[in-house]
Amino acid sequence: MASASNTPNGKSKSGKLHFVIVGGSLGGLAAGIALKALGHDATILERNPTPLLHDQGAGIVAGGHALEFLKKYNRCKRQEVAVRSDRRQYLDKDGNVVHSVKGNHDMSSWDLTYYFMRANFDGTPSDYCDVPSPDPAHGKTVHYHDRNVTDVVSEGSGVRVY
Ligand SMILES: Cc1cc2nc3c(=O)[nH]c(=O)nc-3n(C[C@H](O)[C@H](O)[C@H](O)COP(=O)(O)OP(=O)(O)OC[C@H]3O[C@@H](n4cnc5c(N)ncnc54)[C@H](O)[C@@H]3O)c2cc1C
Numbered sequence: 001m002a003s004a005s006n007t008p009n010g011k012s013k014s015g016k017l018h019f020v021i022v023g024g025s026l027g028g029l030a031a032g033i034a035l036k037a038l039g040h041d042a043t044i045l046e047r048n049p050t051p052l053l054h055d056q057g058a059g060i061v062a063g064g065h066a067l068e069f070l071k072k073y074n075r076c077k078r079q080e081v082a083v084r085s086d087r088r089q090y091l092d093k094d095g096n097v098v099h100s101v102k103g104n105h106d107m108s109s110w111d112l113t114y115y116f117m118r119a120n121f122d123g124t125p126s127d128y129c130d131v132p133s134p135d136p137a138h139g140k141t142v143h144y145h146d147r148n149v150t151d152v153v154s155e156g157s158g159v160r161v162y
Helices: 026-037 062-074 110-122
Strands: 002-004 018-022 041-045 059-061 083-091 096-110 141-145 150-154 158-161
Touching: 002 096, 018 026, 026 041, 026 062, 026 110, 026 141, 041 110, 062 110, 096 110, 110 141
Parallel strands: 018 041, 041 141
Antiparallel strands: 002 158, 059 096, 083 096, 150 158
């Protein structure tokens, strides 16, 4: 159970809010990183039983919005998150190219994107990038795994999350 409560108008005296985010994959982490940078506190509740998510796919297209997001919020020293590919190829089970589409795409990997986001959200270390030093203007963050959210109930000026 987690709760997020604030003053009657929904804000703490400093204007900070405490957000509870359900789901700690790329979407939840992106929301958490942006809120943290705005000075708000954020708690992520992820139902996965292990502390880190794994193997959500291999290469992924890093679209324009994802790249813009990382350019704005990524505070790791390492900035490169994608490589340019000039075609997409579809292979059969023997590895032969059966279809090829030309076109520039920025390619990344799910793991790399995830670990970049964890480094920026809650300082989780990995081989992908260094952990950014804390910024005193940022909000506090926490990431809990093995937390299956079943209900969200309004309570006073906040919510209680079960
Ligand atoms: C085959 C495939 C290929 C893709 N390729 C690309 C690509 O190339 N480029 C790209 O940008 N996107 C791609 N996507 C889309 C991308 O994977 C999704 O947009 C992205 O993962 C969505 O992230 P999300 O955090 O919103 O949702 P999800 O990744 O679905 O994460 C939701 C999280 O919430 C948790 N959760 C759910 N319910 C609860 C609960 N009740 N309590 C606690 N936790 C909960 C889940 O365990 C999960 O970790 C692809 C998707 C698929 C399926």
